[in-house]
Amino acid sequence: MSTLSAPLSSEPSASEPIVSISGLRGIVGQQLRPEAVARYVMIASSLWQKGPIVLSRDSRPSGAIFRHAALAALMGCGREVIDIGIAPTPTVGIVIRRLGAAGGVQISGSHNPPDQNGIKLLDENGKMLPPALAEAVKDRYFSAFQAYSQPPHVPGKCTSFPMATLWHLRAVEELVDVDRVRRRGFRVVLDANGGAGGPLGIRLLEDLGCQVFGIGTLPDGNFHHPPEPLPENLGEVAAQVAKLGADLGFCQDPDADRLVIIDSSGQCLSEEHTLSICLDHILRSRKGPVVINCATSMVNEWIAAQYGVECIRVPVGEANVVQGMLRHRAVFGGEGNGGPIDPRVGFIRDSFLGMALVLEAMASQGVSVRELVNRFPPCVMKKLKLPLPPGSLGGVFARLRAAFPTAQVDASDGLRLSWSDRWLLCRASNTEPILRIIAEAQSPEALDELCGKAQSVVQEAIATPQAD
Known part of the structure; x- marks a missing residue:
């Protein structure tokens, strides 16, 4: 058959x-x-x-x-x-x-x-x-x-x-003050890494009056570095941003729904900062609820509080974020992997939207991208993977709850433990026998303490299992 x-x-x-x-x-x-x-x-x-x-x-x-x-x-x-x-x-x-x-x-x-x-x-x-x-x-x-x-x-x-990319171009440009951005004449490195975003990225940045230095903008699938645009994969691109004297660099993944930013000194920003910069800029002129997933930086909650709007967390996954945005009639949302979502353009993470909003934020406030980020409270994040034997998840979660009795508990997607200045998320992988741990705190020392304790609790729970 x-x-x-x-x-x-x-x-x-x-x-x-x-x-x-x-x-x-x-x-x-x-x-x-x-x-x-x-x-x-x-x-x-x-x-x-x-x-x-x-x-x-x-x-x-x-x-x-x-x-x-x-x-x-x-x-x-x-x-x-x-x-x-x-x-x-x-x-x-x-x-x-x-x-x-x-x-x-x-x-x-x-x-x-x-x-x-x-x-x-x-x-x-x-x-x-x-x-x-x-x-x-x-x-x-x-x-x-x-x-x-x-x-x-x-x-x-x-x-x-x-006509597909032309429609997308127009939808993004309608959201920003194109003339204001053009007057700044930004110098921008675009790293499309041989992915689908190169042609539209070049067109958008040129329409916004940028002098563009393209890297891998031909959509031929020839990746010159690993496809995920993380700081550890972008060393050569970062060096080019500094060498060329660019104001900033934009780096996309192969289907162009993620965006990572490099500042003028050649330092990669965290992928979490893409959403935060965009969110802060949007809320300056458009108030309303925002939706993020449970693994996204708490910087976004701080930003929402500054503008007096609600920040709603939902389970991990773009589909879950979008469902939350529709349910709460959110004005903006996204994920901390570099994926902003604006319903006026569409309900898909969008790197082109991100580029336009970041440039407009820089132009309207007269600052560099590094200065935009420096306004946010300092936060550091860590991601761990630990072996997870079958049948041990319930015992792990029970031990974690007991070990952190003062935490606010959210069990909508794994186990999320949060306080005013830090949080910890533990989720079983859908594809591997591992436990994923993501944590964020306001200092490296606090983060190490939180992750160290969580890791010890998990390892002890696995070594002495109880019924799941």
């Missing part, structure tokens, strides 16, 4: 792709194969409403293979497909809404290593599938659901659409 109409397995295994609310991903040729992509997309098609589907991919070479698999699957389901080619993920969301499409397929490995790729599914509102719908796709994928039972009476068709 074809793998398109039969389960690949009764449950996820090491040989199958990882499926979560964020989509599908895996190592190309091992976990991720064309038939897996076709089955996944056909299942999504069975849950979308009637209407065309927008198809796109980032610049990874394997994306061309999976584009054909996804296209064949959609057309085989009788869908009209609007193919926008290589494009950033936030662009896909804008096109879906503008064209009134039923959903979208973005083929992207996101920030993961070059040997991986994946699929992101979007709904009719141009946002990631809501968690409940994403879980339905996952359940059907690992079940006996017949993804393709019979051909349609009329096969689907495919049309190209060249």
